[in-house]
Amino acid sequence: MIHDQTPDLHEFEMDLTRDEVRRRAAVLRALGDDWDPVAVLAGEQEAYRLLYSNLDAGQQETYDRLVAAGVLPGGEGEGRAAA
Structure with missing residues (x-):
């Protein structure tokens, strides 16, 4: 059995x-x-x-790169920039 060498410390528990x-x-x-x-x-x-x-065209390219990198959500249909 291990004895606590710090008797001034007490276990504290709180239910939130x-x-x-x-x-x-x-x-x-x-x-x-x-x-x-x-x-x-x-x-x-x-x-x-x-x-x-x-x-x-430049903005769309940047958008596509950000989607491919996972920075922005994207994919087919919903959330996809219009061409």
């Missing part, structure tokens, strides 16, 4: 479950009853599409 529940409830209260996560996601996707639309 109740605080996490309180925090999540506060977030949902702040979002309000009319918060629609599906509509929020659709709006974000539309904003992303608009941000990367109508790129000139």
Whole structure:
């Protein structure tokens, strides 16, 4: 058996479950009853599409390189810059 050579130190344990529940409830209260996560996601996707639309050739090349490097999400269809 190993004896602790530091008797002035004590084990400390804290359960944050109740605080996490309180925090999540506060977030949902702040979002309000009319918060629609599906509509929020659709709006974000539309904003992303608009941000990367109508790129000139140089911008499109840079965009494609960033997608290929994994810096920006991309792929077929959704989230892809318009050609």
